[in-house]
Structure formats: C-alpha cells, structure tokens
Amino acid sequence: MSLVFTNIDFAYSKKEKPILKQASLELKPGRIAVLLGNNGAGKTTILRLLLGLLKPNLGTITLDGQDYRQIKRSQLAKQIAYVPQSPSFANSPVIDAILMGRLPYSPHIYKPADLKKAEEAISRLSLQSLAYQDASHLSGGEKQKVALARALVNDANIMLLDEPTSALDVKATKEVMGILKEEASKGKAILACLHDIELAYRLADEFYLLIEERLIHIPNKQSLTEEVLQRAYGVDLKIKLLDGELFVSYL
Amino acid sequence: MEKDASLTLLSRRQKLIRNRYILLGVLLLLLLVFALLSLLVDNHGLSWGDEFLAIFGQGSHEANVIIRNIRGRRVLAAIVVGMGLSASGAVMQSTLKNPMASPSTLGVSESATFGATLAILFLSGGAFSSSGISISSPYAVTGFAFLFSVLAILIILGLSKIKGFAPEIVALSGVALGMLFQALTNLVQYFASDTALASAVYWTFGDLTRATYEQIYILMAVIFPCLLVFLLLSPKLNAIEEGDETAKSLGVNVGLIRFIGLLLASLITAVSVSFVGIIGFIGLVIPQVMKRLIGADNRYLIPVSALVGGIVLLFCDLLSRILLSGTNLPVGALTAIIGAPIFIYILLTNRRRNG
Numbered sequence: 001m002s003l004v005f006t007n008i009d010f011a012y013s014k015k016e017k018p019i020l021k022q023a024s025l026e027l028k029p030g031r032i033a034v035l036l037g038n039n040g041a042g043k044t045t046i047l048r049l050l051l052g053l054l055k056p057n058l059g060t061i062t063l064d065g066q067d068y069r070q071i072k073r074s075q076l077a078k079q080i081a082y083v084p085q086s087p088s089f090a091n092s093p094v095i096d097a098i099l100m101g102r103l104p105y106s107p108h109i110y111k112p113a114d115l116k117k118a119e120e121a122i123s124r125l126s127l128q129s130l131a132y133q134d135a136s137h138l139s140g141g142e143k144q145k146v147a148l149a150r151a152l153v154n155d156a157n158i159m160l161l162d163e164p165t166s167a168l169d170v171k172a173t174k175e176v177m178g179i180l181k182e183e184a185s186k187g188k189a190i191l192a193c194l195h196d197i198e199l200a201y202r203l204a205d206e207f208y209l210l211i212e213e214r215l216i217h218i219p220n221k222q223s224l225t226e227e228v229l230q231r232a233y234g235v236d237l238k239i240k241l242l243d244g245e246l247f248v249s250y251l
Numbered sequence: 252m253e254k255d256a257s258l259t260l261l262s263r264r265q266k267l268i269r270n271r272y273i274l275l276g277v278l279l280l281l282l283l284v285f286a287l288l289s290l291l292v293d294n295h296g297l298s299w300g301d302e303f304l305a306i307f308g309q310g311s312h313e314a315n316v317i318i319r320n321i322r323g324r325r326v327l328a329a330i331v332v333g334m335g336l337s338a339s340g341a342v343m344q345s346t347l348k349n350p351m352a353s354p355s356t357l358g359v360s361e362s363a364t365f366g367a368t369l370a371i372l373f374l375s376g377g378a379f380s381s382s383g384i385s386i387s388s389p390y391a392v393t394g395f396a397f398l399f400s401v402l403a404i405l406i407i408l409g410l411s412k413i414k415g416f417a418p419e420i421v422a423l424s425g426v427a428l429g430m431l432f433q434a435l436t437n438l439v440q441y442f443a444s445d446t447a448l449a450s451a452v453y454w455t456f457g458d459l460t461r462a463t464y465e466q467i468y469i470l471m472a473v474i475f476p477c478l479l480v481f482l483l484l485s486p487k488l489n490a491i492e493e494g495d496e497t498a499k500s501l502g503v504n505v506g507l508i509r510f511i512g513l514l515l516a517s518l519i520t521a522v523s524v525s526f527v528g529i530i531g532f533i534g535l536v537i538p539q540v541m542k543r544l545i546g547a548d549n550r551y552l553i554p555v556s557a558l559v560g561g562i563v564l565l566f567c568d569l570l571s572r573i574l575l576s577g578t579n580l581p582v583g584a585l586t587a588i589i590g591a592p593i594f595i596y597i598l599l600t601n602r603r604r605n606g
Contacts, residue, residue, distance in 0.1 A: 051500050077502025090492045090547035095264060103490055104502040108483065119260055131260055132267070134546070154501075 001064050001079060001157040003027040003050060003189060008059035010042075010049060019045045023059075023215035025208055027158060027189040032180060034200040035193045037210030038233055043193040044085065046215075047160050050191070052076050063158075077104035081151035085162040085193075087143045089135035094127060094146055097135040101150035114153070121149035124179055140167035148176060152183070159183060161192040165199065177203055197229065197239075201246035221246075271551050278558035282330065285565040289326050290318055293573050325459040327467050329564040329582075332459070332523045333533060335474035337560020339516035340534030341541070341553050342481050345488045346512040347418040354520035354534035356422055357407045357513065358429030359400045363524040365432040365439070366399030367392045368451040372443050392454060393466070393525045400521030403428055408514060416509040457530040457583020459568050466526045473522045477515040478557060484508055485549035492547060530583045532590025533560050539597055563589075 005025040011018040019042040027033060027050075035043050048054045049061065052068055061068040063079060081101065089097045098121055102114040122131055125145045130138065135146060144167050151159055159180075165173045180203060184190050194200040200207065207218035209232040216232075218224050224246075226239050236251035291302050297314050305314035306323075339354035347356065355361075370392040407424050414420040440448055462470065481488075487508045490498035495505050523530065538556045545555055564582070567589060571580040 048496075051496075053496060053499055073499065073504060074502035077500065080500070082497075082500040084494075084497060087497075088493060090489065091542070092489070092546045092548045093267070095260070096489075096548060100486075100490060100493075100501065103486060107486060115261065115264065122260065128260065132263055136547075 001029060001189065003080075003158050004062045005046075005050065006060050006062070008049065008056045008061070010045060010054065010056050018057075018213055020049075020056075020215065021213040023213075025191075025215060025217070027191050029157070029187045029189050030184055031205045032184045032190040032192065032203055033206050033208060034204035035191060035208045035210070036195075036197065036200055036229075036232060041210040042213070043210060044162055046210075047082070047162055047191070047193065050160055051080060051082055074104060077154075077156075079156050080158045080160060081154035081156035083144070083147045083151045083159070083161040083164050085166065086140070087147035089138070089143065089146065091134050091136040093132045094135045094138070095122070095131045097146055098122065098127075098149045098153055101153035104154070117153040117155065118149075121152040124152065125149050125175065141169060141172055144168055145172060145176070148179070152179070157188055159188055159190045161190070163193055163195065166195070173199070197248045198246050271545075274545070275551075275554060275558065278555065278562065282558055282561050282565070285562050285569070286326050286330060289329070289565050289569045290322050292569060321460070324462060324464060324467060325568055326565065328459040328462045328470070328527055329568045330561040331467060331470045331474055332527055332530060333561040333564030334478065334557040335470070335519040335523055335560075336530060336534040337537040337563075338478050338481055338553050338557040339519045340560075341538035341549065341556040342484075342488065342512045342516045343534070344538055344542075345492050345547075345549055345552075346509045346516075347422050348492060348494075349418060349422055350539055351535070352422060354516055354523075355429070355529075357425040357517045357520075358403045358427075358432055359517050359520040360524050360529050361429040361432035361436070362403035363396040363400040363521060364455055364529070365436045366395035366397070367454045367525075368436050368439050368443075369399075370395035371451045371454060372439060372447045396525040397521055399432070400517070400524060403432065404514065404517040404521065407517075408510060411513075412506075412510075416506045416513075418509075421509075421513065455529050455583075456581035457528040457586070458579075459527050459564075459582055460579065461528065462526045470522055470526055474519050477519050478553070480511065480515055481553050482550070484512060485553055488512065488549040489547070492549070528581075528583055530564065531587040532594065533564060533586055536590040536594045536597070537563060540593065543597070 003026070005023065008020050008023045009018060010020040023046070025046070035046060037043050045054065049056055052073065063071060063076070095118055098118045099110050099114060102110055102117065106114050122128055125148060127145060127149060130142060135143070138146065144164060148164060165176055168176060177199070180190055180192070192203065194203070201221060201224065204221070206220060207224055209216045209218060209228060211232050216228070218228060226237065229237055229239065238249045238251065240247045240249070290306060291299060295317065297317070301310045301314045302318055304310040305318035308315055308319060310318065336354050340352070343352040343354060343356055344350055374391045407421065407428055410424050411421045440451055443451065487498070487503045490501050490503045491505055491508060498505050537560050538552065541552055541556045541559060545551060564586065567585045568582050571582045571585050574580055
C-alpha cells in the first residue's frame with residue numbers, strides 16, 4: 001500500500017507564510033523514509049496532512065490511488081497508525097491505552113484477537129511490568145513506547161511517527177529502531193520525523209528534507225551529503241562515515 | 252516462560268474486568284438498599300411491617316399513601332435524576348476535556364430558570380397558599396423551563412458548530428450564555444411582585460417531591476436511553492480524552508461524538524431541571540471523585556458515576572427529610588453543601604500532585 005502526496009501547497013491561514021510549496025512525497029511498502037528539517041519547518045504539518053487532520057490548499061493525497069477526500073476517517077484509521085511526538089494518556093491501565101489501537105476494528109468491545117495483539121506488542125516493547133500501571137503517570141520515554149505499542153496493535157500498512165525516540169534512552173532507542181526495521185521488512189511503509197541525523201541515517205532507506213517550504217527527496221543514503229544537510233539546517237556541519245555509520249560534528 | 256507471562260497478563264486483565272463487574276454489582280445493591288431506607292426511614296408512627304407491605308400496595312391506607320404516592324415518587328426521582336446528572340457530568344468532562352465541566356456547562360440550568368421565572372411572572376404560575384409558597388401552574392412552568400433549556404442547547408451547539416466543536420469554545424460560550432440568562436432572570440425578577448419573586452426563587456430550589464409520576468416516566472424515557480447511548484459512545488470518548496488529534500487518527504469522528512455527547516448530557520439536564528429544579532454539584536463532583544478512584548475509562552466510569560449519583564442523591568434526599576423533623580430541606584442546597592467541600596478537597600489535592 002503506497003501513500004502519495006503530490007504538489008502540496010499548505011498554509012495555516014491566508015495571512016500566514018506558507019509551510020509547504022509544491023511538496024511531493026511517496027511512502028512505499030517495505031521502505032523507511034525519514035523526514036528531516038529544522039524546528040518549525042513543517043515536519044509535523046506533513047504528518048497531519050498525511051493523517052487527514054489538515055487539508056492541503058493545493059495538490060492531492062492518494063492512498064493506493066484513491067483520493068483522500070473519498071476515504072472515510074474510520075477506513076483511514078485502519079491503514080495508517082500514528083505515534084505523536086508527546087503522547088498523553090488518560091488515567092487508565094497501560095494495557096487499555098495500548099488496546100485503544102484496536103478501536104478502528106473493535107469500536108465497542110475488544111475481542112480475544114485484540115488482546116493477543118496487545119500482548120504481543122507489550123512483549124516486543126518489554127512493557128510487561130508496566131501493563132497494569134496508570135498510563136498517565138508514565139515517564140515521557142515510557143509513554144513513547146506505549147504509543148508505539150498502540151501503533152503496532154493497529155496493524156496498519158503505514159506508520160507515521162513524530163520524533164518517536166526523542167525521550168528514549170539508548171537501550172529503548174535501539175529496541176524501537178529494531179522494531180521499525182522489522183515492521184518495514186514485513187512490508188509496512190514507514191515515515192518518521194527525526195532530529196538526530198545519525199539515528200536517521202541508521203534507520204532510513206530514504207530521506208525527505210524540508211528546506212524553505214520545499215521538500216527535497218534524497219532517495220538513498222549515499223545522496224545524503226554534507227552540502228544538503230547544511231542547506232537543510234542552515235549550519236556548518238561535517239559528516240564522517242565510519243563502518244557504515246554516519247557521524248555528525250557541528251562547527 | 253513467555254507464554255506464562257502472557258497468561259498472567261491475560262488473567263490479570265480478566266481479574267480487572269471481574270472486579271469492575273463486582274463493584275458495579277455492589278453499587279447496584281447499595282442503590283437498592285438506600286432506596287429501601289429512603290422509603291422506610293422516618294415512619295410517622297407506622298410500623299416497619301406496614302411500611303414494607305405498603306411498597307407492594309398491601310399496607311394500611313395511610314402507609315400506602317405515604318410510601319407509594321409520596322416517598323415512592325421522590326425515591327424514583329432521586330435515582331433517575333441522580334444517575335442522569337452524574338453520568339452527564341462524566342460525559343461533559345470527557346468530551347470537553349475539562350474537569351470543571353458539569354451538566355450545566357452549556358448554561359442549561361440558567362436558561363431553564365429564566366423560562367420558569369417568565370412563566371411564574373407572566374402566566375401567574377406562583378402563589379402563596381396556607382402551606383407556604385407554591386407553583387400554581389406547574390405544567391406551564393415546567394414547559395417554559397424545558398423550552399428555554401432546549402433553546403440554550405440549540406444556541407450553544409449552533410455557535411460551537413462554527414468552530415468545529417472546539418472544547419474551549421463550547422465551554423466558554425456555555426458560561427457566557429449562562430451569565431446572559433442569569434442576568435435576564437435578575438432583570439425580570441426586579442419587576443416581579445413579592446409573591447411571584449418568592450415563587451420564582453422557590454422554583455430554583457431542587458425539590459424531588461415536585462415531579463409527578465407522569466413526569467418521572469418522562470424523565471426515565473429520556474434519561475435511560477441517553478445513558479445507553481453514553482455507554483455505546485464510551486470507547487470513543489476515551490479516545491477523545493487523549494486529544495482530538497489522537498482520536499481522529501483512531502478513526503473517531505470527534506465533532507459528531509462531541510455533538511451527541513453534549514446534546515444528550517444537556518437534554519438530561521434540561522428535563523431534570525425542568526421537573527425537579529436545580530440539583531447542584533452531583534454532576535460536577537461525583538464523576539471527578541470516581542475518576543480519581545477508578546480511572547478514566549468511560550466504559551466503566553459512566554455506569555459507576557451513574558450508580559453513585561443515584562445513591563448520593565437518595566442519601567441527600569433522606570437527609571433533607573430527617574435533619575429537621577417536620578421540615579423538608581431543599582435537596583439541591585444539601586447536595587451543594589456536601590459537594591462543595593469535597594470539590595475543594597479535590598482541587599487542593601490535584602494542585603499538590605501537580606506542584
């Protein structure tokens with residue numbers, strides 16, 4: 001299942017500066033795309049457009065060739081799972097917060113199959129000890145893991161993640177990166193906004209860089225050059241490749 | 252090993268759900284016990300046996316009249332209104348993501364009071380009688396109160412639709428409309444005669460004896476189906492509570508669910524206020540306290556709040572009868588007197604936790 005975003009123009013209001021001009025993007029099955037850009041460049045706006053929460057001023061968004069405007073929200077929720085940047089949960093057990101990912105499929109009562117999926121996600125993210133704790137009292141990192149577990153139980157073909165590792169420690173980051181790669185290998189299309197360029201390099205198959213309202217596509221790791229990154233971030237930086245890993249130093 | 256862990260996870264969830272059902276059963280039992288107590292306590296020289304038989308219409312004539320015609324009505328009214336207001340409060344707080352929201356947030360109580368005041372003043376709805384102040388045209392007064400409550404609901408929901416039912420717009424518009432109707436009531440009362448003014452003020456006191464059996468059946472016909480809809484909406488309300496963006500990404504039509512929740516919660520308030528006057532704090536405090544005790548899962552919070560609302564209103568009504576022998580205190584005032592300190596306690600403990 002592919003999600004295509006073609007020639008999108010977007011501004012929050014006519015009086016405000018446009019966030020996106022003629023932006024195009026394609027999420028393909030089995031590929032992880034990472035969206036890079038400065039704070040306020042419009043990364044979260046792109047995710048909101050892809051989720052159907054915002055409507056573009058110009059351009060089209062299609063899911064497997066079908067125009068977004070013709071797809072019901074309840075249908076879209078079965079195809080796209082979302083992990084917000086700072087997830088917040090009501091004071092309910094973590095397992096219930098995770099099960100909410102099955103809401104598009106089981107709007108009234110969760111079925112045994114839903115519980116099984118929740119258990120799997122809990123196990124994959126090592127959340128067993130937290131399963132019956134109050135989700136509203138978790139730390140930022142734990143909340144991010146719960147939000148990812150919810151996205152996993154959603155079983156959608158496309159995953160959109162907004163800074164999914166921003167509050168995670170090294171071990172959890174490694175765990176989450178492994179899970180995302182595993183999901184991509186199962187054929188899911190993944191788009192993650194990230195600030196950490198080194199992490200992005202490790203995770204991504206391709207990149208999208210937001211530079212002054214334009215979305216630049218970098219189709220592979222080799223094309224991610226110093227010059228492109230300097231343009232995107234507006235700072236002098238140096239990159240170095242060592243054993244296939246990218247290291248960034250700021251001047 | 253992993254299988255064992257997942258079994259434990261499953262069995263813990265089954266236990267959690269079983270405990271929830273047990274608590275609901277206990278609360279239902281408590282509601283019945285309080286209903287029975289409310290029917291039987293303060294026996295006016297009647298024997299307990301006579302009173303008990305009167306519940307089934309088999310007591311003495313006097314006992315039958317007291318238990319079935321007088322107390323039976325107020326017990327039923329307390330259960331239905333208490334359940335309705337408390338569940339509505341839970342829904343309002345959830346849909347508006349605002350712990351200060353209550354069934355009256357949309358200005359329904361104030362608009363009903365304005366309607367009732369108009370009817371008392373212009374349709375000669377109020378009177379002094381040998382037994383004190385009374386409402387001489389109860390149907391006209393109730394009808395006007397209901398008409399203006401519905402008007403307030405339509406105005407607020409109409410205005411809120413323009414801004415896509417943003418919770419802060421709904422809450423603030425409700426507060427503004429409530430203040431407008433309060434001011435209009437004050438203005439109309441300023442020109443009222445002493446009798447009409449006393450009757451208008453008397454009407455605002457929550458009084459469970461006011462509702463006739465026909466009105467209680469109307470209350471039931473409105474409130475119980477609304478409670479059922481609340482239960483059906485509850486998983487979606489859970490998603491809304493975590494933020495509009497999250498709920499929409501889970502396929503929830505946030506605007507529609509918020510509209511239905513607000514409409515039904517306000518409708519419950521409108522019929523309750525119109526038939527029994529203003530019963531404060533039930534809809535504000537009980538869902539708050541229950542949320543702290545049992546969590547925010549609306550599938551569970553709504554029925555628990557409803558049952559506790561019924562129990563508390565029955566208890567307050569019982570107190571209103573027995574605190575001063577021979578005098579019925581206004582139950583609406585009692586709920587506020589008991590509810591206000593509890594609410595302040597909640598606010599203070601919340602601040603402590605946040606700080």
